[in-house]
Amino acid sequence: MTQDIQFITRTKSLIDNLKSVCANYGLGNDGNEYKIITQVFLYKFLNDKFRYEVRQVRPELLETDNFLKALQDLSADEYNFLLALIDVNAPRLKAHHLISYLHNKQNEGDFAKLLDDTLREISIDNADIFSVKSSTGTKTKLFDELSQFITDPSKRDTFCKALINKLFEFSFEEVFNQKYDFFATIFEYLIKDYNSNSGGVYAEYYTPHAVARIMAQILVPATVSGVKCYDPAAGSGTLLMSLAHQIGEQNCSIYSEDRSQKSSNMLRLNLVLNNLTHSIPNIIETNTISDPYYLDTKFDYIVSNPPFKLDFSGFSADLGKDSFKERFFAGVPKVPKTKKESMAIYLMFIQHIMHSLSTTGKGAIVVPTGFVTAQSGIEKKIRERLIEKGWLRGVISMPSNIFASTSTNVSVVFIDKEADTEHIVLLDASKLGETIKDDKNQRTVLTPAEEAKIIENFNNKISEENLSVVVSKADIAAKNYSFSAGQYFEVKIEYVDITAKEFKAKMVGYETNLNALFAEGNLLDIAIQNQLKGLRYE
Structure with missing residues (x-):
């Protein structure tokens, strides 16, 4: 339970950090902010899910100091064999799709284009598993070109770098073998x-x-x-x-x-x-x-x-x-x-x-x-x-x-x-x-x-x-x-047994109270009539 709470706290912090990036670039409460947040969140999840699935079938790849390099060193046949081993519903990523790869490329030019191209490739490679269809059969893409939401082209590189830096800070991998009930709280x-x-x-x-x-x-x-x-x-x-x-x-x-x-x-x-x-x-x-x-x-x-x-x-x-x-x-x-x-x-x-x-x-x-x-x-x-x-x-x-x-x-x-x-x-x-x-x-x-x-x-x-x-x-x-x-509820009426003497006493009491109320009403009627007689038109 403590681990779950810690994970939820850290994940909420990631969401807050992504929202902060959007706000810093003029997209706070913008109509496109939810697209950026959810798509970046999805990219992070797919990245970590791929790493987790690789760990299940080839743990030695993740035991190295540099998983990215270990993946890059695989031959085409070795890479395809790896994909054949992991769960059929898991994402399929290449080495240059990983967050760690993008994080290492931040000092190079056209970073916004690199991120957009990466997300486009992931969309194409994983369309059969992750795309949503319309009634006509048309498939939606997983990701938009996120940099295009920044209208000033000169700010797109730094915006995309800021997003990647936030994604690099922690991993979902530690909880993939647990039940996901706590994700309801995160999603809300x-x-x-x-x-x-x-x-x-x-x-x-x-x-x-x-x-x-x-x-x-x-x-x-x-x-x-x-x-x-x-x-x-x-x-x-x-x-x-x-x-x-x-x-x-x-x-x-x-x-x-x-x-x-x-x-x-x-x-x-x-x-x-x-x-x-x-x-x-x-x-x-x-x-x-x-x-x-x-x-x-x-x-x-x-x-x-x-x-x-x-x-x-x-x-x-x-x-x-x-x-x-x-x-x-x-x-x-x-x-x-x-x-x-x-x-x-x-x-x-x-x-x-x-x-x-x-x-x-x-x-x-x-x-x-x-x-x-x-x-x-x-x-x-x-x-x-x-x-x-x-x-x-x-x-x-x-x-x-x-x-x-x-x-x-x-x-x-x-x-x-x-x-x-x-x-x-x-x-x-x-x-x-x-x-x-x-x-x-x-x-x-x-x-x-x-x-x-x-x-x-x-x-x-x-x-x-x-x-x-x-x-x-x-x-x-x-x-x-x-x-x-x-x-359909039963209507219950409570009955109380009383003697004739008690009944008579109750009736006398009711009658006395009514007479008192009637007398008070008569006095009020007289007072109102006297007030009306005193009114004058001037």
Whole structure:
């Protein structure tokens, strides 16, 4: 644990140092800063991951005083044999791609061009493993030409040198043989300053870890292997990472879609950090609702925190056509005359997820809590379908402000094609949690004990007063398909036995109090009338 804390501290220091370099060259809080930080961070990780993989198969190369020279001294055949030995999902670097090589070249001219050329070569050599695809099959490159973000050509060399010097200061290698759970903290720290970009918000990338853990541990209470996991609005992949950790990275493949290029790049980095490099080819940059890449693929597990409201009026009319009706069985929200940005796009994601589950598939979706009680419309049609099909496993209503970026109350709907329809768990966690200050916002944080209680009650189908209730599909149908736990809690009326004498005394007391209040009211009426009589117009 101490080693983990030290590593996290040092890694956060690296991120701060890279941000400082950007700020010194006029790129602090610039729209391109996140690209520089994440791409340089990725380059550092690939460099150290390559060294680590070489150490596993040829430890003598790293036992030398100069690994760079030892690699340079290999013949072409020896180098190719080395690549054949290391993990197929590991990066493939040449000697002149290493940070140590660039660090040694700082006194030579055109350093910015050298760095850009190096990153371009790494992109080409590793495209099959690390590139993100669009729905058309086009692959994105790993790295931009970082020097081009500096508008003054005379400063590009020194800018690139400053970046390399920061990368040279420590190594990731010491933790590659550990579980990567602590990378969640690092990744959150890495992106926390990129709160907005062209109208996007931080919620686009981040789901609270407590919510992610609860979803994963409820979805996967037992050991599974060889499964496909999917998020149709993945963001940075927090939900997918928690799910993969719960299953075991080696036991699952990750699939995702998201229309945001920034999200796709963040997710790629998160997969690399979390030992899920083998799933990078499954990241697709596309509009999941109108142009899904995985339309005909069925998944074992689906997790999602989709955008709740978004203007999708530009393609909503197409979604009502016959070719979309099987997927969007409950319909498409109407385009409002004003406030088109309030269109409930999350309803389209719920329907898409239901369509994408395998015959034994399981899913967990974050929704606005209003969804669970809406009396009509698309919301109710979806709830009816879940009950009629016997797919609802349960619902958890989360505390207010559990998302720092929104005050919207949220619930998590759990879908299971093999659900026990006589024991559906509805849990109201709205009164749990502790309020903390998160920058300028108030946020509710669940304690570890509360997380454990939620998971235990849900997985073991435990009814607990004012927290959880177990109901049948017939019970839910009788309540107009409400998924709100509060509507099923038993209303208790406490009865107290009293004698006739005690009852009479209580009634006399009530009568005396009422008479006193009436008398006081009469006096006030008289006082008000006297005040009105004294008013004069002048």
